[in-house]
Amino acid sequence: MTLQQIARALRNREFTAAEFAAATLDRIKKFNPRLCGFITIMEEAAIAQARQADAELARGVDRGLVHGVPVAVKDLFFTQGVPTTSGSRIFANHVPGHDAAVVKRLADAGAVLVGKTNMHELAYGITSSNPHFGTVRNPWDFERIPGGSSGGSGCAVAAGLIPMAMGSDTGGSIRIPASFCGVVGLKPTYGRISRYGTMPLSFTLDHMGPLARSVRDAATTLNVLAGFDGRDPSSSRRPVVDFLPGEHVSLRGLRIGLPENFYFDRIHSEVDLAVRRMAACAESLGAQIAPVRVPDIRAINTVARIILLTEASAVMQPYLARRSEFGPDVLRLLDQGCLLPATDYVNAQRLRRVMRQEFEAVWKQVDCLFTPTTPTSAPRIGQATLDFNETEEDTRIATTRLVRAINALGFPALSIPCGRDALGLPMGLQIIGPAFQEEPILRVGAALEDAIGLGPWPEFDESPRPRIERVQSNGSP
């Protein structure tokens, strides 16, 4: 069920929040041993919160659409009195004394927090194959990665364990799992959602946002979370609008850009086709599709990588002597960051400003961009490289290639499912908008979702049978 469907059912008294929370917890406990999407399940607290929501709703106190709805947060959002590991052995016993701003706002809106989701160690990677808390599985095919770093959130939403789970995105970590798991992922504008009370990976690139079962669920969540927070130095004072798209969305007059350069190079042909099909769908709904040249994304990606490497290593420097407590992939990146000179970091931040300015020319031509989110569907667990026309590319570099630059630019970006490939695996469309223009990209996403319908969702039962086998045995992709 989507968040909105649950909200409606609660108000129609089809079930109580406590009943739904109990059923949610049962499903999580049943499937989590195989999916490994959660690090912590907060059973007692969730049932207590759900009972409180029921009591309030019975008294006519309605805090809005998430009131009484089960949600989860990635295990880097601080939760008072509950371990917040950041997927790391270093922080395995870290119990915060306060809640993250996101956790507090969700609680104030009456949401029922059922647990903390698994993730790539320190949010520093895209596989979510976590050496300390287990390998998160993709519900579409248990032998494939869910993406990362918010892999547990993507997995839990796709598997129907939870309608919405919060993630963080420093170089694609919300949008990549959204693409690989076939769910919606929103990275809002930098400064739109408070970072207060989250374990940082890279202060100037970290963004918080929801992974959800529908665009309207993501918009509903943004309505709860957006707004100024003086405890986050990057928090924006921009006024918050209603982000929730209406029922009959029109795209008439909207200009959508399809990049002529970079974004459609070195991607799998099925992904190319799926994104162009979505553009055609948008055109049929009244939008104008225009080819557009974008600035040098490879250069922006490089600038973003230098900022990330140096900021992450600075954050983790006090712990680097404990080398055996890090996974090898994360340690390699932390080592790289330690070797970069301070001048590179400062100049990367200066280049970022220049590139952000250059990109404004794009927004004079179009209202948003359509690109693939990832160049392929989900790779296999442990797959080191991806193949593009007989050239191989490192899986992490390839998977972040189409998303990373947008973190450096700070623009909002939405990933929505855009069909499945011959293996039956989901693919993602990325819709990128100008700064603080979440409302239009959510509107476009909702219009497309209305046109193509929600889902389908992965089908799995008691047996951990990979979906790929079932699809192949049917003989029809």
Added chain:
Amino acid sequence: MTKDWKKIAGGLNLEIPESELEGVGLALDELDAVFHPLLQLLSPVTEPAFHFECEPEEHL
């Protein structure tokens, strides 16, 4: 010219095992090759994108 990452690591007294340094250096060389030509885009007055405000902060 590629940098001697081994010497840099030694100079910084970093405890990176020699077996790891080759891979780390290769990755940084690739990054450097794209990054350094970009510096020509910078004017001396280009400010970095991080900012500091001299206002009392609610939380540190």
